[in-house]
Amino acid sequence: MSRVREVVTLTGLCLQNIAENMQNFWMKDYVMKNMEEYNFLFIEGPFNQLAGPLVQELIRILGESHKLNKGCLHLLLQPHLSELSLRPCAGLVNVAIMQLVTVRCKHLTSVDLHSCNRVPGPSLAALMEGLPRLTKLCLADTQCDSLVLEAIGRSCPRLCELDISRCKKVSPSGLLSLVYDPKSATYCCRALRVLLLEDVKxxxxxxxxxxxxxxxxxxxxxxxxLSNPSLPTALSLLYHGRFTEGGACFNGFPSLAEVAQTRVPNVMNHQTSPVPPKPGHQRTSMMKERLRLKKLEDLGEEDVPMFGSLCPLVDKVNISLGSQSLVTWSLVQWPQLSELTLHCSEKPERTLEEFLAMVQVIGKNLQVLCVQNLLWCQDQSLTNLLTMCPNLKSFQGYFTVLRQNLLPDEPELPPWPGDPLPLPHLHTLRLLMEGDGSSQAIFQHKLGGSLVSILKGSPLLESLSLCGVTAPLDGVFEVVYGSNPPQPLQKLSSVSLCLSNVSQWGASLILRSRSNLRTLDLSHCKEVTCRDHHQLQERVRRDGRNVTITWM
Known part of the structure; x- marks a missing residue:
């Protein structure tokens, strides 16, 4: 059956037409008359009548197709723009272009200069000083420094999101210039909600x-x-109240104890009157206040109770597991948790089974669950885990399957259950398996039954990746696609079965489905031959479908 092609909107077609004719038609007159006037302020022409979002979309199309040049930017940097992303043409952005933006685009609320690293700090600072309406700013991988951060803090009081990741000139003391002005002794950027500081050490x-x-x-x-590897250490410092004794930790700035005294207790309850803590009771004050952080990354499991107490509003957390089990923590302190990652950073020594009860406490709220590098000891653990999380949108599991001790008189393999496991919101399922236990026949059979139930109960599944899965996938897809209406897996667009137990028959069942399939990865599947690969490609060609089939 022919794949339904994506519908291009009339607006998209018009913008693509403009992009195709930009040099030969739209740029011709401007290049002849005004190209050398870098500070040309007002341009009469079609683009000052085009809505701001359409101008931005045209910049994106030209940038991604490598048809954008400085002349085009001169035409497209219009005064009515409220959002501007120069990421698609970062290599073209220099001091002259920044001056044009500074002079012309006074009403910007969102600016993305990711990788525009040819612009020096003073030019970036001048731009920031002219954009008091900014609410979102990306300066990742630029020459952002203390001067720029000071300009942001002084001139952008509405800023809510700031990304200064991979800025090599950002220093700890410079970061303080963003939130505090020593000259006026006032705090800045109080509306900031997201601050990304990755790779700035x-x-x-x-x-x-x-x-x-x-x-x-x-x-x-x-x-x-607040995204930075030093965040856990900073949170520990606040929790224990280990503020610097004997003055400020940075010259010209208040000490941490002095900043703590300006905090409003229970800010989550929107109280407005500051109540300074009594001397020597900084830790008690912090414990009463709590922080509003909603995302924590790379926490050690030993720190979970402490950070759960300090940051009760967390809804996304990534927990690194040690080699030994610690039974002193749980997830009950984060009732709003929607995204959870549990992973062992080295050799897997922790089992999936020891975390089932912990996940069950908050399972109904989880939308994204990722469990990485854990041992899988019992064949029904995956089904039990997913049953606890009926509202999942994405699941990723990377397991080492341990060999199970089976009885010599193991009974015949039971039939697969026909009932689906209800996962009505699941759109991404990724399962990677290795280990000796995955080769045992009873485990393979029971895993196949689990996959049947999962796939039959996931009507919105779009991306399926089964890597190293030894269950008989031909039989799994036979049962799933042979189900009574409604037909399952109609939303599938990407399927990867790398290193898994599937043959041409199972792959053809996927291709014969009515899904909007775009990619099928059969890399390193031992049961698929070169001839099978060619036959599958020929089938796709005959059906007039646009499916990329990968095989090695």
């Missing part, structure tokens, strides 16, 4: 970064996300 040691992040956490009462 060339200057300053871990202790300085921890102190700087603690300062930021105290100075920004509504901060919901």
């Amino acid at each position: 060339p200057k300053g040691g871990p202790e300085q970064w921890a102190q700087a992040l603690s300062f930021v956490l105290l100075a920004l009462p509504y901060l919901e996300e």
Whole structure:
């Protein structure tokens, strides 16, 4: 059956037509008359009449098709733009282009300069000083420095999101310039909710970064996300009240104890009158206040109780598991948790089974669940886990299957259950397996039955990846696609069966379905031959479908 082709909107066709004719038609007159006037302020022409979002979309199309140049930017940098992303043409952006943006685009609320690293700090600072309406700003991988951060703090009071990841000139003391102005002794950027600071450690040691992040956490009462490897250390410092004794930790800035005194207790309850803590009771004060952080990454499991108490609003968490089981923590302190990742960073020594009861407590709220590098000891553990999480949208599981001790008189393999496992919202399922236990016949059979139930109960599944799965997938797809209406797996667009037990028959069942399939990966599938691969490709060609089939 022919695949339904994507419908291109009339607006999209018009913009593509403009992009195709940009050089030969739209740029011709401008290049002849005005190209050398880099500060040409007002341009009469079609683009000052085009809605701002359409101008931005045209910049994206031209940038991704490598048809954008400085002349095009001169035409497209219009005063009525409210959002501007120069990421698609980062290599073209220089001081002259920044001056044009600074002079022309006064009403911007969102700016993305990701990888525009040819622009020096003073030019970035001048731009920030002219954009008081900014609410979202990306300066990742630029020459952003203390001067730029100071300009942002002083000039952008509405800023809610800031990304300064991979900025090599950002230092711990410079970061403080974002949230505090020493000249006026006032706090800045109080509306900031998201601050991304990944890979910005060339200057300053871990202790300085921890102190700087603690300062930021105290100075920004509504901060919901702070991305940096030193965040756990900073949170520990705040929890235990280990504030710097003997003055400020950075010259010209208040000490952490002084910043803590300006905090409004119970900011989550929107109280407005500051109540300074009594001397020597900083830890008690912090424990009463709590932080608004909603996302925590790379937590050690030993820190979960502490950070759960300090950050009760967390809805996304990534927990790193040690080699030994710790029974002193749970997830009940995060009732709003919607995304959970559990992973062993080294050799898997923890079992999936020991976390089932823990996940059950918050399972109904989970939308994204990722369990990585765990041992799988009991064949029904996957079914039990997914049953606890009926509202999942995405599941990723990477397991090492242990060999089970089976009785010599193992009974005949039971028939697969026909009932679906209800996962009405699941759109992504990824399962990677290895280990000796996966080769046992009873495990393969029971896993096949689990997959039948999961696939039959996931009507919205779009992406399916089964890597190293030794269950008989031909039989699994036979049962699933042979189900009574409604036909399952109608939303599938991507299927990967790398290293799994599937033959041409199972692959053809997927191709014969009515799904909007785009990619089918059969890499390293031993039961699929080169001839099978050619026959599957020929079938797709005959049906007039646009499906990419990968095989090695």
